Amino acid sequence: MGNYNSHYENYYSMLSEKKNINKNAGYYNNTKTKEKPKSSFIVRRVIQELTGCLCLFVVLTSCKYINTPKTQQFYRYSKELVNKNYDFKNIYNSITSKSIETWRNDAENYIDKVKSKLTGTQGIKEKTMGNFANPVEGKIVKKYGESKEGIPHKMEKGIVMEVKVPSEVKSSFQGTVKSVGEDKEVGQYVLISHEDGLETKYSALEEIAVSENQKITKGEVIGKITSDIQDSKGYVFFQLLYMGEEKNPEEYIQFKTE
Structure with missing residues (x-):
């Protein structure tokens, strides 16, 4: 296969030959649009938030009274998240001290854990670590x-x-x-x-x-x-x-x- 250093260098020399993304592609649309009243935006946002809360309330209420193992597990876990005491200052400091990539990976890991707990199945890392x-x-x-x-x-x-x-x-x-x-x-x-x-x-x-x-x-x-x-x-x-x-x-x- 050849010497490691030469092969290793050959691989990464490819990087310098990559074409740069054309940041100037396309054109900007300078047409002015009529601004919508700020009050209408606030009203729409409030309606969206209230709708989301209502949907969540309906889901949680349904899970409470639908007596199946998975719905009860989902209800208990949701209740645990709501009742948990959070130190928002530490959370803020933790978020701002990390890079975007690290923060994204942590978010993906958290979502994977929540999904695993709610569905009762293994997370991605649990599957790969034990099987790959x-x-x-x-x-x-x-x-x-x-x-x-x-x-x-x-x-x-x-x-x-x-x-x-x-x-x-x-x-x-x-x-x-x-x-x-x-x-x-x-x-x-x-x-x-x-x-x-x-x-x-x-x-x-x-x-x-x-x-x-x-x-x-x-x-x-x-x-x-x-x-x-x-x-x-x-x-x-x-x-x-x-x-x-x-x-x-x-x-x-x-x-x-x-």
Whole structure:
């Protein structure tokens, strides 16, 4: 596969060749519009808020008197949230001290926990942490979001794992091969779609053993890292996506350390 540094640098040199987004595309509509009275906006907003409260009241009241395990669980949990004492000053300080990305991730985690508690099912991280396997036997040499000289931060959304060669690359979980391709900088890759909006991507492969739309089982070999040089090392670039967005694989999968 070649030297790690050269391969690693080749991958990230792709970033500098990315086309810049044309911020000046389109045009601005300078047509003046007639402003609506501020009072009408306030009235509409009050009506919207009251409607929302009424809908919530109807849902909670229905759950209280509809005697099923899930409705009772939803009612108890909602009552617990309402009765809980919140320190709004600490909440405000916590929100303002975090980056937008961190705040968004925390919000997603909270929503996932609430959904899990209300439905009685496992959350996304609970499912992956207990079921998704390591794609290769090796160690992580570049972590998600790790800063390196000359590498744009926004493109550092994945991990690099060092492996002995030859090595097999295996699917972390069952799913369907969404796409197979080759990039001039990162080499060959396989993208697998799993359930619940999860996807895993395996790049820098030297051999691919699967095809598009193929059903894959957990631990099935999808590619290989090979080399003609004895005792050399290879590298796999691994990414995990949830609802189309890159996530830190180490927050979803328990990686083994050597």
